[in-house]
Amino acid sequence: MPLLPNALSADAQAALEEQRAHRAQTRRPTVPALEERLFTPIPCLDHGFVRAVDYMGDDGAVVQAARVSYGTGTKKVSEDRGLIRYLMRHRHTTPFEMCELKLHVKLPIFVARQWIRHRTANVNENSGRYSVLDKEFYLPRPEDLAVQSANNKQGRGEVLDADSAAEVLRLLRRDAEQSYDTYEALLDTHHLARELARMNLGVNYYTQWYWKIDLHNLLHFLSLRIDPHAQYEIRVYGEAMAELVQAWVPLVWEAFQDYRVGAVTLSRQMLDVVRRRLAGEDVTMADSGLSKREWDELTEALKP
């Protein structure tokens, strides 16, 4: 019987509790705020989650690597902060590679297919060749069902009206249920090989993986996936990870906010417009050298 949304099986729950109860001594850098969150799933969508299962390093490890020093970090938080901000600002990326985060993630296949494009990571996924897949598929909440955007070829527009949403969900549920019924029939009645039977399931079915990535590549992933242009369904995971990163390396996270997330890159032509406006000129789109889209982006960026 399928579990309630975001519920875990009794076995999984017991395994989690055992993991969380475990304590050991270590000489390694530890981060109490992340330790507190270790192993606990952060719910994502209706049946998914992200949970941190291991980590290596902390803010100090970035500093230590940047200085190639014998000790750990500097003596003062303010110096560490200054160096981390300097590194982030000048895109000295290698010290951020010295920290690692390992996650256990449950996610719809179509999200997994976007995610896996980030190649600089390690992944072990459960296999539909090897084991029977669970009957768990993603159905959006009504408020997440939106029409195709009119001006963004890969985005969403207005939310669907209630009747349309209900009908869409009915169709999605019907097909997902039927394809799983077929999957079971293929396996149980026809004894079809698992590697073949699974082909009948939709990309809204959930899969799971262990995913490990260094901090530099994780921030790059997040800069793309917590962006408003990312598909909502992967952004939810990005935001769950952002919460973990903020607890883990708060100084790095602050620098990332200031120099990446909250920053704007002005093209050569945009920069020219800004210079002219600061010099008192009243630049119009027509004489800016910018396309309509770039002009809008610049206007948006400079809005008080």
Add this chain to the structure above:
Amino acid sequence: MPLLPNALSADAQAALEEQRAHRAQTRRPTVPALEERLFTPIPCLDHGFVRAVDYMGDDGAVVQAARVSYGTGTKKVSEDRGLIRYLMRHRHTTPFEMCELKLHVKLPIFVARQWIRHRTANVNENSGRYSVLDKEFYLPRPEDLAVQSANNKQGRGEVLDADSAAEVLRLLRRDAEQSYDTYEALLDTHHLARELARMNLGVNYYTQWYWKIDLHNLLHFLSLRIDPHAQYEIRVYGEAMAELVQAWVPLVWEAFQDYRVGAVTLSRQMLDVVRRRLAGEDVTMADSGLSKREWDELTEALKP
């Protein structure tokens, strides 16, 4: 209306013919046997293909890189062959990275998901967020429908009997057809965003990508994917690529056959069994130190 198996649209056909008609002069190394195959799709499964769209280097480029020489290859094919075999045998892998092959591939999503695990490659996939997916899904031939293997958790056993196969195909077709009907209704009736509507399609639907990889990593891919333990549906693609590689770099291909595909790695314990047998001892499984599975593998490898 869906195309016949392995047929191309008129537009695609015209584009291919234009590509194949194009000729230009170059100072670069060229390989006539691969030029001959360029752009032409090699059919794979019922609607898929692999086609080579560009390449860089040849057998001589491997030699040139290994020698870090001013010229191109050596003067003699026999010397090139000897060096290439030496490099392959001693796992000097970097010279093989100096050649690249670029492919255009059409493949079911579940095959794409296995394929993408090979991270050291470049890929651009068509996007279901951006465009409407075609109604093309994979249905196995009856002779490729097999039951779950009894002794291999991720393999196939006997082929299904005709009645069972017919019923399996009926179910697979029914669900694939229905999910596409729903997909169209979501798009056309409810104007649902493409990035959401696509979630209703199964992993047997076809996708396409451009995929570029260096020769070393391609051989590694092939050693895993033309192996009898690989799932049949990806092996078909591996074999199509093998045909291209053989035409492209025949000396490398020969060395790959001798030192990889046709080679066997004996563990420390297996080696000990061989030594004892060569010394005249009649070793049994019980006193071999090998597990049943390893013993069988060794027996298989040494079969005359």
Add this chain to the structure above:
Amino acid sequence: MPLLPNALSADAQAALEEQRAHRAQTRRPTVPALEERLFTPIPCLDHGFVRAVDYMGDDGAVVQAARVSYGTGTKKVSEDRGLIRYLMRHRHTTPFEMCELKLHVKLPIFVARQWIRHRTANVNENSGRYSVLDKEFYLPRPEDLAVQSANNKQGRGEVLDADSAAEVLRLLRRDAEQSYDTYEALLDTHHLARELARMNLGVNYYTQWYWKIDLHNLLHFLSLRIDPHAQYEIRVYGEAMAELVQAWVPLVWEAFQDYRVGAVTLSRQMLDVVRRRLAGEDVTMADSGLSKREWDELTEALKP
């Protein structure tokens, strides 16, 4: 006897001429402007060079991959240009990975050590274990000898006066000559293994390698290495490569200039200063929230 600066041996010269004389027909995309430069060394420093020895793809290959299309590029240059600029602006990096450039480079060891930090590339270097290294070492021109910068811990300040420069060059030459004399004595008199004897040579000795990289990673390399903060000795190589890239993929190069080289990233705080100034406020460094260094950078960026 050592060669004159930037001269090639007779053998190398003959090999080059043979390479340049070679012509063959191909169906692949070709770029006449790069074909014209193929194989010819671009001199760098006193004994070094960069020369293109092979390439894959062109501007159209970027477009083709971005569209996952059957044909090659679009029909119109203006459409290709627009798409390439869009991809560059929105950091859709994977289509740029579909082009490759292969270079033969001769460079001082200390430059090679900076260069090799870029990991996403393929490299085959000649080996001092395997062959005897040539007596070729880098001596800066007097105008490139500068004192340690007072305000940049990893930069140069004023050029040395003539007497000091002459003495510096005398010392550098003396030590380089002596260490090679010793190297020869170790090899010829004591028959010391090459892998040991080479340890006596300085990091200003030249080495050579074949280096292959995709266009995306090459642009990243260039954005770091043609920057004024890069060490002069590697910048020289960056500029030689820039010349090749511009000939090879002019539309990509133009976009790279506008959206990378000529662009500026404003941090969250810098952006706030610009907004306030555009709103008429007279912001001072003290109430900007910026450090002195960031304030100077912003001032510099906005200078008319």
Add this chain to the structure above:
Amino acid sequence: MPLLPNALSADAQAALEEQRAHRAQTRRPTVPALEERLFTPIPCLDHGFVRAVDYMGDDGAVVQAARVSYGTGTKKVSEDRGLIRYLMRHRHTTPFEMCELKLHVKLPIFVARQWIRHRTANVNENSGRYSVLDKEFYLPRPEDLAVQSANNKQGRGEVLDADSAAEVLRLLRRDAEQSYDTYEALLDTHHLARELARMNLGVNYYTQWYWKIDLHNLLHFLSLRIDPHAQYEIRVYGEAMAELVQAWVPLVWEAFQDYRVGAVTLSRQMLDVVRRRLAGEDVTMADSGLSKREWDELTEALKP
């Protein structure tokens, strides 16, 4: 004043002791045998070392990733061992990527140049642009000075006689001392930029870095670098790392010994020879299809 061989400065020693004295609680997997070794340098060559400064995962983490399970490892060591051996034997490499080791290494530049060829790792090296390099250079022990091998183009033969060794060491020391005297004069008398002055130092000078790598890639590194064909000076580092890995993941290490280090790959032709010999045939080199070198390798591998 230069330190005694393998001695640390008082500051470094104090930093180490502080690191080793630190203890914290963690929920993460810990490995007491590696904790015991954390931070303590293992001396390598005359002034170098390897020391583990952080790690992530243990034998159980490999199992956990392979099973994509909620809990940690299996309940039984024997099951973990069996699965790890299965993964190693069948080259399922991704679960081994789920563990990471971070090292602080001090090593001669010529060793660093071999080491850095392994690209799938993270590295932060101290910079001669940024700080003044120490006067520490590698001088081999007399027993490590050997003549060029007669039959191996990149190996060593007999050890030098005492007189020759003494003279070689005198020359190496003289040049290393002189180049450092010059380096100091360039910096102190001429105030030459550090990034230029360093070019006078030899590749036997020591450098330092932080180096982080996953377990799969570390084992690949070790399989190449603890091999008898590796240069002695890097093998010393490989063996120091092997000691750490054995303490860290003993089950993985055992499997690595059996299926990699102690294993032998037989080519298609070698396998044929073994089959024929097992069938009672008395195969000679002449009718084996093997080259002299391959024949010798096979004979060596099969020696009782």
